[in-house]
């Protein structure tokens with residue numbers, strides 16, 4: 004017992020019940036999914052073997068990954084400039100922008116999705132206006148295709164990209180930037196050699212956050228994709244609820260889980276994850 | 286299948302509730318199941334009062350009110366039992382999950398007849414007691430061992446009169462002919478109806494559709510893929526027409542009236558070759574109210590209930606005794622009305638119950 | 654560093670900084686010699702950092718002009734001024750090693766790598782951090798970080814080095830040590846140092862000249878000795894060291910406590926004034942005695958601890974004596 008006490012901080016005992024509960028609530032369903040993926044409809048790795056047999060599954064996965072990557076690149080890039088602008092404008096404008104950003108979290112994804120239809124749809128505001136001033140003869144197909152899905156997803160994801168970036172930019176000491184200039188670095192040198200590296204943890208956090216959230220996107224691709232952009236989350240839900248192929252659904256869910264874990268593992272080889280998730284830099 | 290979505294989409298709270306309803310419940314059940322927390326304990330409150338009422342599992346919103354007034358009042362009057370609702374939407378996967386979790390909290394699910402075919406033999410449903418429920422009060426072939434059709438809805442299409450005013454499209458062949466009728470189309474995303482329409486367009490007779498020739502149907506679907514959008518919910522189908530995104534759109538026929546009204550008559554419903562879908566009441570295995578569920582279904586078959594459902598929800602009667610009593614102004618939009626009944630074709634729930642899952646996946650593979 | 658021989662003098666003319674209607678720095682005129690160690694001393698908020706930032710180029714000047722060796726630099730951006738700067742808190746680049754920090758100025762000037770390495774090694778030797786080249790700033794002590802900041806600022810041989818309270822974060826003992834190292838480095842490289850502090854002892858011990866600032870203006874400029882011995886104003890006298898103030902008619906004199914002698918007993922002919930001891934405080938190297946004079950003033954006297962041990966006690970009557978030269982007439986009160 005004493006030997007144990009030496010190794011286990013008594014603080015753990017206090018949170019142990021909570022820990023056990025969290026483990027049960029998280030691990031339970033995850034194990035359940037893993038179990039399903041190798042038992043339904045029959046024991047074995049048949050569900051995983053489908054990946055090799057079915058072009059459809061591979062195509063859905065590829066569509067998902069492709070859309071998520073594009074979404075992540077654009078959301079994080081745009082999010083970076085927005086966060087940068089917020090950091091460097093006047094306090095009043097900053098508060099204003101922050102309010103707008105937070106408000107956007109409160110607007111339901113459906114409202115935001117359908118707003119895009121009203122704005123960029125075939126008879127949406129933009130197309131009608133462009134046609135009226137004679138710039139285009141036929142409406143531009145912004146929506147009901149992959150472009151539409153990307154617009155909707157990027158728009159939804161930008162606030163998520165901004166927040167971690169804002170946090171890491173806020174942590175930067177202005178004097179460090181001054182020091183760089185004082186030592187003779189130009190604006191772009193200072194940005195590339197000081198600002199960018201110092202905001203890298205924020206960039207990584209925001210990239211991971213956006214990418215992982217994008218993987219689970221469901222409503223936006225379903226609505227803005229016109230039915231032709233099928234992503235994994237929607238496919239899983241169809242297999243669960245409509246076609247009753249729970250094994251396939253569980254296999255895809257497990258695949259996404261492992262994919263995300265693998266990504267985190269790769270990241271952790273390059274940098275301390277605790278830095279990314281807000282831990283101290285040392 | 287998700288066909289029943291249209292019921293709750295007559296409501297204002299539409300898609301969000303739909304999404305939340307189904308995800309939250311699922312997550313919740315999964316968590317309970319996996320963490321070993323007994324569902325019975327969690328839901329004991331619901332279960333114990335079950336003896337004096339029947340729980341109807343439907344899509345919420347307006348259907349709650351309509352099922353209450355059209356069926357519930359008469360049911361209570363004759364049996365003394367009340368009617369309660371679970372409005373989370375009885376998708377096939379959810380019924381299966383409820384029964385397998387061992388805690389059945391619903392008595393009658395407002396589902397599709399093909400659900401009875403796929404879930405019945407696997408032991409997820411109670412057989413229909415035809416000593417209480419009548420086989421004669423529905424269409425022939427729609428009274429199955431594990432479910433009986435209580436209402437009908439259908440797949441028809443609307444077209445833009447401004448685009449095709451002088452020479453309007455008449456049938457599915459015209460619908461699929463984008464050379465003669467240029468413009469965008471919309472089809473149902475979960476295969477149902479879309480496959481039948483494609484086959485009819487390709488020349489298959491309405492009474493010779495089943496078993497569906499999948500390759501032929503998908504080839505036809507593919508032939509207009511570039512000109513097609515696919516909707517997953519009734520409101521989406523509606524907005525694709527109202528917003529002018531498509532010149533011809535497959536719709537649930539009972540939405541035709543709304544679309545005609547919302548476009549001031551610019552879009553017009555075509556019921557020719559409409560595919561009649563049997564909406565069915567099915568009973569999850571081990572339902573809490575037991576035999577009372579059968580009495581409830583029997584009540585819903587009666588002519589007054591049938592007409593009340595048409596009036597309140599736009600669902601077409603499936604009891605032939607009610608066909609003749611469909612009011613004048615409802616006739617164009619009710620597929621079993623005198624003016625439509627000879628032009629329609631009938632869905633085969635057995636084929637869909639047995640092949641639906643694969644058909645949906647093959648269809649998704651084709652359109653995505 | 655030989656190329657610095659003829660550069661590094663600064664001329665400040667009427668330099669003024671307004672923040673809105675607030676004058677943070679007010680018409681400062683100052684000539685700084687090349688190679689000089691000049692200290693800006695003043696209470697918090699007196700405009701020291703603001704003035705330094707204008708010299709560095711981070712703040713625009715509202716009026717006036719700043720010239721380097723006679724040529725105006727008011728319109729030269731910070732990154733082109735080539736002034737080294739040690740920031741309050743050091744502002745080291747946390748993601749770079751000590752070596753990269755120190756070599757940064759050369760590397761942004763695209764100097765060849767071998768040249769950078771040689772120079773960085775030289776700098777690290779100057780600040781005695783040869784063994785720490787590959788550490789990150791967070792792995793260094795406060796004093797070591799301070800030296801990295803210094804090496805980084807000096808690496809490109811700037812004609813002028815600006816230091817904003819560089820020792821503020823260090824404890825007293827380390828501070829004295831680093832003060833000496835700084836002084837030593839200054840002597841060796843001959844760069845003009847402009848040093849901001851509000852620690853008067855630091856100012857006195859290190860500077861060639863001290864500028865006392867008050868509310869954005871220069872109160873007095875001079876060598877440490879001049880300022881201590883001949884303070885021009887009551888503010889200067891009381892900010893740099895302790896001082897008694899004696900009024901005679903319209904004139905006010907400043908009188909340092911250590912320049913007063915004290916004798917037990919009253920009524921000596923040579924006594925300037927007399928009074929009774931109110932308190933005696935022991936400071937180890939000396940004792941501070943507060944005397945209430947017959948005129949109702951209060952005068953502090955610092956005397957050696959070994960004197961008059963037994964006779965000195967609270968309530969004792971004493972005479973106070975000082976030489977004429979000890980009382981400095983102030984220009985203003």
Ligand SMILES: Nc1ncnc2c1ncn2[C@@H]1O[C@H](COP(=O)(O)OP(=O)(O)OP(=O)(O)O)[C@@H](O)[C@H]1O
Pocket residue numbers: 672675677695696697698699700701702703704851
């Ligand atoms: N950006 C600014 N806007 C408005 N007022 C400012 C600004 N920067 C400084 N001030 C004001 O100018 C005055 C001088 O500030 P400064 O920082 O130069 O003081 P300091 O002498 O360096 O003080 P400390 O010893 O506390 O560092 C202060 O009253 C300060 O409030």
Ligand SMILES: [Mg+2]
Pocket residue numbers: 701702703817
């Ligand atoms: Mg300061």
